[in-house]
Amino acid sequence: MSKLKTMSMEWTGEEFILIDQRYLPLEEKYVTCKTYEEVAKSIKDMVVRGAPAIGASAAFGYVLGVKEFIGKPEFEEKMKEVKKTLANTRPTAVNLFWALERMEKRLNEIKNEENIVELIEKEALDIAFEDIEANKTMGRFGGELLNDGDTVLTHCNTGSLATVDYGTALGVIRGARDMGKDIKVYADETRPYLQGARLTVWELYKDGFDVTLISDNMAGWVMKQGKINAVIVGADRIAANGDTANKIGTYSVAVLAKEHGIPFYVAAPLSTIDLDTPTGNEIPIEERSHDEVRYCHKSKMVPEEIKVYNPAFDVTPNELITAIITEKGVVRPPYNENLKKLFEK
Known part of the structure; x- marks a missing residue:
């Protein structure tokens, strides 16, 4: 076998x-x-x-x-x-x-x-x-969008740990480096589960990248300082119109990127695109255990009686997304038309 x-x-x-x-x-x-x-x-x-x-x-x-x-x-x-x-x-x-x-x-x-x-x-x-x-093909397509010397901000974990191997958003960063480009990375810690801090930074550091960890609420200020040239994130579901569900906090990063004139890219395989879901409004959002917010690395931060809201994902509207990178190529608006075309290839 x-x-x-x-x-x-x-x-x-x-x-x-x-x-x-x-x-x-x-x-x-x-x-x-x-x-x-x-x-x-x-x-x-x-x-x-x-x-x-x-x-x-x-x-x-x-x-x-x-x-x-x-x-x-x-x-x-x-x-x-x-x-x-x-x-x-x-x-x-x-x-x-x-x-x-x-x-x-x-x-x-x-x-x-x-x-x-x-x-x-x-x-x-x-x-x-x-x-x-x-992922490797996606990395080649996405790598073309980055310039030598760019610094990329990413959110959550989208590398070898989030895929079978290589990665989606991190695959694009790897693809750019494979082309000989020098790429630096800022990684949001990604509260409350800290996938950015625990997984992305570990993975990129092991892979030899120049990676800097920031807390989620630093993203806007880092953009304001001119330290970020592009944002690349993964996706858990992309609706037919391009609205994208990804780890909670992604929407905030997309709004900040728009405000600062920074391209915001989503990297995901065709299996993540759901043409049967018309818009992001129809994507079910998982709510996870409240203890993920009450605790940080097993240390309790608030009493049990404090109310908690813990959606695991948010939805970024298509108008905030510069392009969607797939293994069939880079898709730009209008997403309703162009995402369908991917499945006709």
Whole structure:
């Protein structure tokens, strides 16, 4: 059987292993999943995060479900349960649903074959390897938008940890460096889960980039000082009109970029574009545990009786987005027309 091993995940043929992103950068721990339920728990509990990585993880969770129930009389019913369990983990990231629909479609195509497990495993591996290639292609397209000597501001984590490998927004930054351009990075810490501080800075530092960490509320002032040439972020779902759901705080950064005349780019694969969702108003926004705000690294900051609101994502309107970078090219407004064209290529 084929295998996969990257910074974020490993498929051995029998087990699905994830680096536990909750402990980075101070500790490198791993979670071994032997059942689809363990994969679902890992997605829900943020062991793995980032829309493309969630999609690929769900695909391998689906394979584990097939391996568990193949040959049993209730196989088809059980696989519906597997899909539902995995789909209910994170409501905003459309890659999750895209991957599960693709896996279910493939299972229906091969249900009368003798080597179902082998073929469904190949589909999950195809999803994973296609993601890596898409990110590298995206990096080449996006890298053209940056100039030698530019400094980029990014938000949340969009690199090898948020994808199968290479990254979306960080993939663009890597793509520019691969072209010989000197690119510096400012990374927002990304409250309340601190993906920027814990993951992006760690990843870029390990990769040899000149990276500077700032708190989220410093972004406007850093722009005002003329330190930022471009903003590049990832996405969890892009509506048909270009409205983009991404980690909470992205909308604020986009407003600030507009005010300061700085281009604001979204980097995401086609699997993140949801043409069935007309606008950002229809994107479901996950609200996560209030303890993510009450606590910071296990230290309690406010009493339990204090009310908390913790949306995990916000939606950036299309008019604030300069361009969307995909593996099929760079898309500019009008997004309603031009995003559709991507799927016709």
